[in-house]
Amino acid sequence: MMKAIGLNHSFESAVADIVDNSLDAGARKVLIRFIRDSASLRSICIVDDGHGMDDKTIDRAMTVGGDRNYDEDDLGHFGIGLKAASLGQARKLTVVSRAANQPAVGRRWLIDAASKGFECDVVGSGFATSLLDRDWRHLTPSSGTIVLWTEVKSFAAIADAKALDRFIDSYLTKLRHHLGLVYHRLLAAKKVEIAVDVEDVAAGEVGLPFSVDPIDPFGYIRSCRGDYPKVLRSTWRDRPIELNCCIWPGRSNHANFKLSGEKAEPFQGFFIYRNGRLLQRGSWNGAVLPERELQLARVAIDIDDTQSALFTMNAEKTRVEASSEFGAVVQSATDGKTTFLQYLDHARSAYRDSQKRKRERPKVRRPGKGFAEAVRSAIDDEYEFLPGEALDVRWVDLGDDTFFELDREDSLIRLNRRYRSAIIGGRDSSLNDAPLVKALIYLLAEESFHGAFLGAKRKDNLAMWQSILTAAARAESK
Ligand SMILES: Nc1ncnc2c1ncn2[C@@H]1O[C@H](COP(=O)(O)OP(=O)(O)OP(=O)(O)O)[C@@H](O)[C@H]1O
Numbered sequence: 001m002m003k004a005i006g007l008n009h010s011f012e013s014a015v016a017d018i019v020d021n022s023l024d025a026g027a028r029k030v031l032i033r034f035i036r037d038s039a040s041l042r043s044i045c046i047v048d049d050g051h052g053m054d055d056k057t058i059d060r061a062m063t064v065g066g067d068r069n070y071d072e073d074d075l076g077h078f079g080i081g082l083k084a085a086s087l088g089q090a091r092k093l094t095v096v097s098r099a100a101n102q103p104a105v106g107r108r109w110l111i112d113a114a115s116k117g118f119e120c121d122v123v124g125s126g127f128a129t130s131l132l133d134r135d136w137r138h139l140t141p142s143s144g145t146i147v148l149w150t151e152v153k154s155f156a157a158i159a160d161a162k163a164l165d166r167f168i169d170s171y172l173t174k175l176r177h178h179l180g181l182v183y184h185r186l187l188a189a190k191k192v193e194i195a196v197d198v199e200d201v202a203a204g205e206v207g208l209p210f211s212v213d214p215i216d217p218f219g220y221i222r223s224c225r226g227d228y229p230k231v232l233r234s235t236w237r238d239r240p241i242e243l244n245c246c247i248w249p250g251r252s253n254h255a256n257f258k259l260s261g262e263k264a265e266p267f268q269g270f271f272i273y274r275n276g277r278l279l280q281r282g283s284w285n286g287a288v289l290p291e292r293e294l295q296l297a298r299v300a301i302d303i304d305d306t307q308s309a310l311f312t313m314n315a316e317k318t319r320v321e322a323s324s325e326f327g328a329v330v331q332s333a334t335d336g337k338t339t340f341l342q343y344l345d346h347a348r349s350a351y352r353d354s355q356k357r358k359r360e361r362p363k364v365r366r367p368g369k370g371f372a373e374a375v376r377s378a379i380d381d382e383y384e385f386l387p388g389e390a391l392d393v394r395w396v397d398l399g400d401d402t403f404f405e406l407d408r409e410d411s412l413i414r415l416n417r418r419y420r421s422a423i424i425g426g427r428d429s430s431l432n433d434a435p436l437v438k439a440l441i442y443l444l445a446e447e448s449f450h451g452a453f454l455g456a457k458r459k460d461n462l463a464m465w466q467s468i469l470t471a472a473a474r475a476e477s478k
């Protein structure tokens with residue numbers, strides 16, 4: 001059993017299982033550090049500044065299925081996460097920990113020893129203390145816990161430094177994405193800060209930390225339909241259940257929509273949360289058949305342990321199994337006007353409309369440098385793009401007081417730098433500043449970048465806009 005547990009975890013879901021424990025221990029900061037030498041990965045450390053463990057607690061922590069009393073807002077549930085997640089990924093698991101005003105303690109499991117008997121090693125207090133007192137930069141675990149994985153299985157066969165670089169990069173990216181999604185509510189609410197970094201012991205260097213940023217699967221700029229999101233209510237055994245029904249804008253390229261994939265279609269359906277942590281990213285749980293036309297439909301549900309006869313999570317906490325009663329719960333959900341089935345129809349027709357409307361619109365030049373990501377993504381949601389160079393926008397000294405200048409040859413909209421500080425107000429200037437003004441000028445001027453010449457009508461329009469906008473810009477900077 002010890003060899004089998006944890007094998008269903010991916011690397012990133014295994015790390016999340018460890019981070020769950022840190023959150024349950026009240027950690028405000030968590031660091032995941034990859035420790036490498038020139039050509040191999042030595043270990044992975046997950047460090048937290050939670051309340052830590054004493055000698056007795058750490059023994060229970062290392063016990064498979066070790067029981068404790070859970071608070072209702074705890075993420076832990078089964079009593080196996082730490083062992084299963086770790087030994088699925090690494091052949092050696094070391095845990096060191098320190099509770100307030102207690103000596104540091106440590107334990108170690110070796111997968112080979114563990115599969116012969118339930119004995120784990122005691123790690124000396126000196127070693128535990130020195131590990132906790134290392135300079136972790138992102139946090140100082142005066143009380144806290146470090147989970148250390150050595151002999152990480154997926155890194156075992158790497159032959160050279162270049163391959164290791166690529167491997168670490170791709171693991172970091174996947175990990176930040178996964179944690180950003182799973183904990184997006186907790187990260188956005190600033191309940192915890194998570195960072196990831198790489199230490200090269202051969203070079204004696206620690207790289208810059210990357211923060212884990214929230215990825216909100218419901219984070220669209222505006223819904224396809226003004227009347228959404230809607231909360232549809234239902235009951236299960238006289239207890240209320242809320243379905244928070246959303247419809248994404250069609251054809252979005254937003255990372256919040258596509259999540260880790262190329263397409264958003266697999267991420268339709270129920271997003272199930274427990275204590276603010278995302279368990280399931282889409283799936284209709286058998287209540288509805290997935291279909292292409294439902295890809296804009298996402299429904300958030302918050303569950304708790306009083307509903308354990310309706311929802312069971314898998315041991316990896318990546319999926320939720322719904323019981324056969326769930327279909328009826330979903331079918332009867334309503335807000336008094338809209339039923340769940342009508343919601344599905346609204347999502348389908350929103351999808352069909354978005355396909356149609358977007359195709360019927362004239363194609364535009366892709367917005368390039370100088371536009372804020374949110375602006376680029378919103379334009380991308382609405383239009384199809386012409387082939388060819390992107391259209392950039394840049395602040396430049398124009399020599400006179402005109403507001404803008406179009407450079408058709410370089411695909412560039414120049415804005416007069418003398419108005420910049422007036423327009424961005426007190427904020428810092430940056431490449432992608434002034435998103436609103438830039439979006440407006442894009443909408444106005446983009447068409448002038450089509451075709452080989454500017455006709456008389458378009459030239460006249462440009463002259464008119466120039467005089468009005470220049471007057472407005474002068475007034476803005478008074
Ligand atoms: N980082 C940590 N800080 C403090 N205590 C910890 C930490 N990690 C684990 N523990 C203790 O070890 C116990 C066992 O952890 P484990 O992840 O194996 O099970 P669990 O969290 O109780 O349940 P689940 O299997 O659902 O994760 C926890 O209940 C907690 O008491």
Ligand SMILES: [Mg+2]
Nearest residue numbers: 021076081082
């Ligand atoms: Mg756990």
